[in-house]
Amino acid sequence: MNVLYFAWVRERIGLPKEQIETSAATVMDLVEELRAREERYALAFSDLSALRVAVDQDLSDFDASLEGVREIAFFPPMTGG
């Protein structure tokens, strides 16, 4: 699965994108997996209320299923316009 990071999430984790092999069933499961990996992930995902997630390029929720999903992205609330 492609995992993308944007803005300060990308900066904290230190990369914009990575390929992850996972059997996580939901976004939240994947977050727990990442948090357990390394300090920089734990830091980036420490406050989920400050994060948004997109599943296959649609804004989604942390309890969304990852079945059949090819791309997931984590980022702070958007500030366009």
Add this chain to the structure above:
Amino acid sequence: MNVLYFAWVRERIGLPKEQIETSAATVMDLVEELRAREERYALAFSDLSALRVAVDQDLSDFDASLEGVREIAFFPPMTGG
């Protein structure tokens, strides 16, 4: 006093502007004077709810005083923009 007419008021009366000597105390008095003059005035001023009045270039009311007034204008509701 300069009396100005715009839009269909101007068309009904048949002129855009005239100088009128009057001792009318209020706009309404002047309207009565004009109505009594000729049919075309009576026609133009037949329905005051369809008319607006400006006194010295400020939107005003039919009971406004004409004391010291130099210019008065009659016209239908405005349709700018």
Add this chain to the structure above:
Amino acid sequence: MKILVQEAAFDAGAELNDFTKAQSSMGAVVSFTGIVRDLDAGLKQMDIEHYPGMTERALEKIASDAMGRWNLGDVLVIHRFGALKPEDVIMMVATASKHRKVAFEAADFLMDFLKSRAPFWKKEQTGAAQDWVSSKQEDENALTRWE
């Protein structure tokens, strides 16, 4: 504040760019452009009559009221009179503010007052017929929003 009442056509895009360039601490610019709409019957010409002198006074009052009511960087109002054709630009307003809500609200306010408080009258010519455009009760009602 720039207020123009003129017979000549104007370039709304160029005016928007000039207005925008003059802003440095204002992040939001809203513009409204009014265009002569074609009619089902086929519009030949739209004549816009106005009251020289009072028009400028009225527009200045409306623009000043907006500047007094909101924190605006600037206000632009341009309104044409004379003979216009379908698709001609009739008028435009623009507002600049730090905040988008304020810029939207002020432009909306300008348009509501310009519609029923600035002395312009439109006449539509469709073939043989000529008709003065009637004012709408909803336009008069719109003003109560700002009381």
Add this chain to the structure above:
Amino acid sequence: MKILVQEAAFDAGAELNDFTKAQSSMGAVVSFTGIVRDLDAGLKQMDIEHYPGMTERALEKIASDAMGRWNLGDVLVIHRFGALKPEDVIMMVATASKHRKVAFEAADFLMDFLKSRAPFWKKEQTGAAQDWVSSKQEDENALTRWE
């Protein structure tokens, strides 16, 4: 519907004119232009990051939602990404309708959703400091107006 996501600068006035000229039965055009605001501390640069692919999807959804909700002649959305300087134009939207209220409302709607539902992130550089612009609760709250 014209939706552009680009790094290059664009001419908002020329875009407004093109958009306006394409209208014949719509009398009202509203535009919003967002400009990089200078800061008290002195802004050196604003970097706009975006999510290629999702950005276009999100903007198309927002524009389609507006077209579905109101009777609009057309909708225009242009948003830049990359490195911008103070006073640069960041983005613009435009809406065309028969009625001014509808054109205003639809532009307001587009901006509300573009602000918190399109994947753009702004970072401000002032001298040595760099800060991601925080989202505002009021921007999130603004969306409830359209429910």
